[in-house]
Amino acid sequence: MYYITTYLSPVGLMTLASDGEALVGLWIENQKYFASTAPVERLEKDDLPVFISVKKWLDRYFAGENPKISELPLAPIGGEFRQKVWEILCDIPYGETITYGEIAKKLAATMNKPGMSSQAVGGAIGHNPISVIIPCHRVLGAKGSLTGYAGGIDKKLWLLTHEGVAIEKLAVPAKVTAL
The missing domain is CATH 3.30.160.70 (Methylated DNA-protein cysteine methyltransferase domain)
Structure with missing residues (x-):
């Protein structure tokens, strides 16, 4: 139940x-x-x-x-790959951001692989079942692009601003996407 x-x-x-x-x-x-x-x-x-x-x-x-x-006792439901991605998200400090590509590199190193797809990482991040607490809002696209937040870019901007991220340096895409 x-x-x-x-x-x-x-x-x-x-x-x-x-x-x-x-x-x-x-x-x-x-x-x-x-x-x-x-x-x-x-x-x-x-x-x-x-x-x-x-x-x-x-x-x-x-x-x-x-x-x-x-x-908090967290038990997000997801496969092994997604769990590894969500673990990396939990290590992103308040007020800091990371890109999908940087997470892909960290994950590849952790899994002892030569490389990892940023798109696969983005898919796992987009399916994060514990929003805000597992901070997927701290993940940016290449060059600081605000893309891929399943909760909505407006909410991502609010959360980042709340945490003290300098959002004026971030790029809001013309076409908003959510993975």
Whole structure:
């Protein structure tokens, strides 16, 4: 059984999902791939301890603090490749960004491969089931392009600004994409 609750954030209504022990999903309303990894059978339960912890973590984050991801029990649902990509995302510090290409290089080194596709990395990032906490919003396209955020470029800009990233140096693409 999976459980859900909601959280009203500055970037919109969020839906949280749990297996009863860990957070398995956090999606911003109207996000691409919304709840695609969580089983269909879900029961609303606002008072689960994990939900209480996540909501407190989010309160601190949106208040301008930098709570540690490790404070939360996370169990995103996805294959081995996606898990490796999401682990790299968790290491991106607040207020910093990284490109899809840089993640591809890190992943290739970790997997002892000569190279890795930035597009494959982008696909894994686009399917991140725990938005904001697993910080996929900190990933940019080549040359600082703001592309590929499933929650919407406006939300990505808000989150980056909230974290102190100098967004005036970033390039907003003419055609907005979400992987």
